[in-house]
């Protein structure tokens with residue numbers, strides 16, 4: 001994942017004033033961020049579901065980092081028993097709405113970000129409209145109906161869903177984004193468990209610091225998606241055990257039969273354009289380019305840096321592919337490579353993309369020196 005989810009037209013329209021240049025100076029001096037990345041952050045709109053244990057650290061750091069608009073959905077009031085972990089709120093806020101308390105605290109940290117308050121339960125009636133107005137969802141909910149709803153709405157709206165959950169001394173996080181190549185929550189757990197079969201924080205307890213750690217990881221993943229840097233947690237679940245101080249990572253597989261994001265009629269194949277491929281090459285980004293045509297076609301024309309693995313051989317040669325890197329697959333016109341992408345997705349490769357129009361389109365749009373046949 002090396003492509004910002006914020007398009008250049010929006011970030012290019014942003015201007016950083018003198019105060020912002022000073023406020024974000026520790027970002028701006030990093031070559032991975034610069035004023036271009038900071039403008040992306042300013043243009044970004046993030047929806048935080050919940051202003052509780054996970055939402056607190058996430059919103060605090062997103063506001064501090066300069067995410068331009070943060071929407072928060074919550075309907076609760078601040079309770080004394082929240083303060084052990086919900087660090088957005090203070091003792092003086094007990095009895096106030098969490099939204100108002102959150103807004104005051106976030107504006108104290110950074111008055112230059114917009115805070116949009118949505119005082120409601122996140123429901124199937126309001127969720128599609130709410131989500132449509134944001135670029136990323138940060139799921140800080142503590143119950144299954146909300147978690148499934150935010151997943152489903154995010155999948156349909158093509159919005160990444162930065163997931164986090166905590167239980168006693170353990171927590172986990174990942175990014176669900178089938179439109180970017182990874183699985184969704186229902187690929188892992190197709191249906192919610194029966195209500196009341198799973199205890200929540202109030203019933204099972206949670207170490208107060210734990211949502212801090214998981215929520216901050218959610219903030220980091222959100223910032224990376226916006227900046228378009230690093231390796232996203234798409235396709236990987238990070239599990240943290242506070243008692244053992246151990247992080248474990250599990251590779252997540254997309255389920256082609258998933259009731260929400262499953263492949264239908266080949267419509268869900270993630271693709272990239274020839275121009276986007278050229279941009280990644282020029283930027284020196286790391287990815288593997290795989291050519292699934294036949295050797296005789298490779299003799300006629302090839303894209304520099306592509307590795308030839310004919311479609312018929314790819315299932316036997318998976319060990320030649322680097323799972324941790326994005327993989328871009330191309331063929332002559334995009335049909336065989338779409339089959340290869342589907343096969344790789346089924347074998348658990350999360351970041352696989354089809355080159356739209358194949359080498360034919362590459363020759364037309366990027367490099368006319370590549371012969372057409």
Ligand SMILES: [Zn+2]
Pocket residue numbers: 178183184185186187188255258259260261262
């Ligand atoms: Zn799914």
